[in-house]
Amino acid sequence: xxxxxxxxxxxxxxxxxxxxxxxxxxxxxxxxxxxxxxxxxxxxxxxxxxxxxxxxxxxxxxxxxxxxxxxxxxxxxxxxxxxxxxxxxxxxxxxxxxxxxxxxxxxxxxxxxxxxxx
Numbered sequence: 001x002x003x004x005x006x007x008x009x010x011x012x013x014x015x016x017x018x019x020x021x022x023x024x025x026x027x028x029x030x031x032x033x034x035x036x037x038x039x040x041x042x043x044x045x046x047x048x049x050x051x052x053x054x055x056x057x058x059x060x061x062x063x064x065x066x067x068x069x070x071x072x073x074x075x076x077x078x079x080x081x082x083x084x085x086x087x088x089x090x091x092x093x094x095x096x097x098x099x100x101x102x103x104x105x106x107x108x109x110x111x112x113x114x115x116x117x118x
Contacts, residue, residue: 003118004030006096008107014118015068017094022070025052026077026093031116034077037109042082044104046113051075052091060088066101068093077115081105 004015004027017023026048034046052070062085063069069078072089081101096104 004094005116005118007114007116008104008111011100011103013096013100013104015094015096017068018092020057020091020093021055022052022057022091023093026070026115027117031114034113034115036079036104036107036111036113039078040084042080042084044079044081044107045071045074045076048075048077054091057091060086061090061092062086063090063092066098067095079104 003017006013006015017027032048036044036046039045051072054072061069063080064083065081067080069080070076070091070093071078071087072091079101081104
């Protein structure tokens with residue numbers, strides 16, 4: 001699967017993508033400029049410009065900390081720094097290292113990031 005790089009404040013963070021249609025769709029849309037906000041003290045979210053495909057993926061998922069996901073109902077890319085439990089509409093897209101996710105967690109609301117093919 002094609003890997004992506006998320007660049008925040010000059011730091012390039014590698015993302016290892018899962019092999020599913022939604023992750024491939026996201027990779028195909030790179031590069032993207034995104035603005036992330038904190039949500040619930042558990043995750044950082046950024047609204048995508050258009051919905052990603054949900055073809056062939058489960059109806060929901062229980063992402064773990066350090067995973068990247070897509071929440072289809074709100075069309076958002078999600079960087080999970082805490083375990084949130086199962087929700088319908090979530091698709092697991094991939095993961096980043098725990099050290100990189102700690103860096104992401106420390107970012108203020110409204111931080112900018114560039115998502116590009118690795």
